[in-house]
Amino acid sequence: MEILNRLKNAYATITGGEVYTKYDMQRLARFVKSKEGLRLTAQLMQQTDSLTKKDVGMWRQAWQQAISVDDPKRSLLYDIYTDCMVDGHLIGAWGQRKGMVLCADFRLVGKDGKENEQATAQLRSQWFLDFLDLALDSRIFGHSLIQFGDIVRTASGLAFENVELVNRKHVCPEHGVLLRYPSDDWRSGISYREGDIAEWCIEVGKPHDLGLLLACAPQCISKKNMLGFWDMFGEIFGAPMRIAKATTTDDKERRKIEDALENMGSAFWGLFPDGTDIEIKESSRGDAYNVYDKRVDRCNSEISKCLLNQTMTIDSGSSLSQSETHLEVFENVVKNDKTMLENVVNDRLLPFMQMHGFKVDGTRFEWNDAATFSPSEQREIERVLLEYYKIDPKYFIDKYNIDITGEREAKTQPESFFE
Numbered sequence: 001m002e003i004l005n006r007l008k009n010a011y012a013t014i015t016g017g018e019v020y021t022k023y024d025m026q027r028l029a030r031f032v033k034s035k036e037g038l039r040l041t042a043q044l045m046q047q048t049d050s051l052t053k054k055d056v057g058m059w060r061q062a063w064q065q066a067i068s069v070d071d072p073k074r075s076l077l078y079d080i081y082t083d084c085m086v087d088g089h090l091i092g093a094w095g096q097r098k099g100m101v102l103c104a105d106f107r108l109v110g111k112d113g114k115e116n117e118q119a120t121a122q123l124r125s126q127w128f129l130d131f132l133d134l135a136l137d138s139r140i141f142g143h144s145l146i147q148f149g150d151i152v153r154t155a156s157g158l159a160f161e162n163v164e165l166v167n168r169k170h171v172c173p174e175h176g177v178l179l180r181y182p183s184d185d186w187r188s189g190i191s192y193r194e195g196d197i198a199e200w201c202i203e204v205g206k207p208h209d210l211g212l213l214l215a216c217a218p219q220c221i222s223k224k225n226m227l228g229f230w231d232m233f234g235e236i237f238g239a240p241m242r243i244a245k246a247t248t249t250d251d252k253e254r255r256k257i258e259d260a261l262e263n264m265g266s267a268f269w270g271l272f273p274d275g276t277d278i279e280i281k282e283s284s285r286g287d288a289y290n291v292y293d294k295r296v297d298r299c300n301s302e303i304s305k306c307l308l309n310q311t312m313t314i315d316s317g318s319s320l321s322q323s324e325t326h327l328e329v330f331e332n333v334v335k336n337d338k339t340m341l342e343n344v345v346n347d348r349l350l351p352f353m354q355m356h357g358f359k360v361d362g363t364r365f366e367w368n369d370a371a372t373f374s375p376s377e378q379r380e381i382e383r384v385l386l387e388y389y390k391i392d393p394k395y396f397i398d399k400y401n402i403d404i405t406g407e408r409e410a411k412t413q414p415e416s417f418f419e
Contacts, residue, residue, distance in 0.1 A: 052079075054079075054083050054217075054221055055221060055225075056218055056221055056222070058076070058080065059218060059221060061076065062074075062076035062077035062079075062080055063077060063210075063214065066210055067208075072174050073182070073183070074168065074169065074210075075183070077210065077214075078141075078168055078169055080221075081141060081211075081217070083220070083221075084216060084217050084220040084221075087223065087303070089299075089303055089304070089314075090216060090220060090303050090307070092314060093303060093307040093308055093314055094140055094307055096308065096314055097308060097333060097334065097337070098136055100330075100334045101132075101338055101341065102129065102132060102133065104338065104367050104368070105367070105368040106123070106366065106367050106368055107120045107365075107366060107368050108120045108123065108360065108363040108365055108366075109363065109364055110362055110364075116363050118359070119359065119360050119363045121156040122156055122157045122158065122159065122353075122358060122359075122360070124156065125154065125156070125159050127148075127149075127159055127161070127162060130162070130163040130164075131146060131163045131349065132341055134146050134163065134164075134165050135204045135341055135344050138204040138205035138209070138211070139211065139212060139340075140211050140212045140213050140307070141168065141211040141213060142168075142209040142210045142211035142213075142214075143168075143171070143173040143203065143206065143207055143208075144165060144168070144204045144205055145165070145166040145168075145171045145173070145178075145202075145203045146164070146165060146201060146202050146203070146204060147164055148163055148200055148202075149161035149162035149164070151356055151357070157358070157359065158356075158357060158358050158359075166178070166192075166201065169182040171192075172186040173203065173205075173207035173208075174207050174208060175189070176191055176192060176193040176207075177189030177190060177192065178190050178192050178197070199355070202344075202348050202349065202352055212306055212307060215306050216302075216303050219299040219302045219303050219306075220299070222295070222299055223296055223299035223300070226292050226296055226299070227292070227296065230288060230292040230293075230296075233288050233292070234288075237288075308329075308330055308333060309329050309332075310326040310330055311326065312326035313326055338367055342366060342367065345365040346364055346365050349365075350363065350364075
């Protein structure tokens with residue numbers, strides 16, 4: 001009952017004291033299912049994203065609304081971002097960057113610099129991977145508000161039941177408030193940086209950051225337009241046109257001819273009076289390949305430069321030396337992302353976990369760089385260590401899952417036959 005009263009008070013703050021409807025009470029009923037605290041996503045009146053055709057003028061208008069000092073609104077800009085995220089090249093470039101970060105190994109270390117295996121085990125769960133994924137998305141989308149679910153107990157210790165993103169359209173990071181409707185004035189919102197809500201969410205990214213998609217959007221829009229124009233070109237010039245000439249004026253006879261043309265195939269056709277001249281002219285200033293495909297390639301390269309700071313790790317290169325330089329640039333981008341995530345986990349997530357009873361006191365998150373060595377590099381390191389130092393056989397037993405029963409006798413050369 002106490003939780004329900006808290007929910008009603010919070011809901012009344014958002015709705016401005018409006019009368020509860022049956023629908024509102026159903027939302028509150030789902031809201032109460034949370035054992036620990038307020039669920040931000042349950043308070044939002046979700047709306048379907050707009051999938052209308054976008055153009056550069058709409059992008060500039062959305063950008064202007066987002067940077068408004070008096071009443072910042074990002075809803076239109078996020079609709080454009082949603083449209084951009086179905087671009088195949090953008091998905092591939094961002095997936096390459098994100099994958100290089102998320103596949104890296106990590107650990108929690110104590111003040112002595114050694115790994116705290118019990119604390120690390122608490123992070124080897126799906127909720128933590130989801131958190132890293134959402135936190136990294138702040139690079140491309142801008143500010144992100146991440147909410148944590150209820151606390152559950154697992155074999156490795158405590159864990160969050162789930163981690164989810166609060167719909168960015170309902171968040172006004174400039175003023176730190178949550179909006180019931182995306183179109184609401186920020187002054188009517190409820191703060192997520194204080195009170196009960198602040199205890200169950202973490203924000204990643206700077207309040208005024210609009211993400212890398214702001215620069216990618218014009219290229220994605222232009223690319224979609226050029227592909228559409230190319231399809232139109234192919235529809236007109238890619239298939240032969242059927243022309244029928246008829247002298248009859250009888251409507252029944254004309255309909256028979258039209259039906260015959262329609263059923264002959266998918267190519268376009270026309271029925272004209274006898275003596276009509278039809279002429280279709282293609283531009284003489286260049287073929288479709290150079291007009292459309294080159295523009296699409298330029299859009300792709302611009303997107304690669306924006307997300308990867310180079311092009312050759314996702315596109316074909318011209319030389320080995322250039323590809324190595326581009327790879328080095330890409331590795332610096334990945335390193336920067338890993339540093340950002342490391343700071344977020346150490347400065348925000350670990351204190352957040354400790355507040356909720358997780359045993360992570362005195363630990364620090366770091367990436368396990370040793371795990372980035374290639375197998376051949378790892379073997380060479382082990383060979384050098386074995387040459388100069390004695391190593392506990394448990395290391396090889398755990399790593400290669402083989403049984404070691406003892407040391408092997410030193411090899412001896414057989415005596416010479418002539419001695």
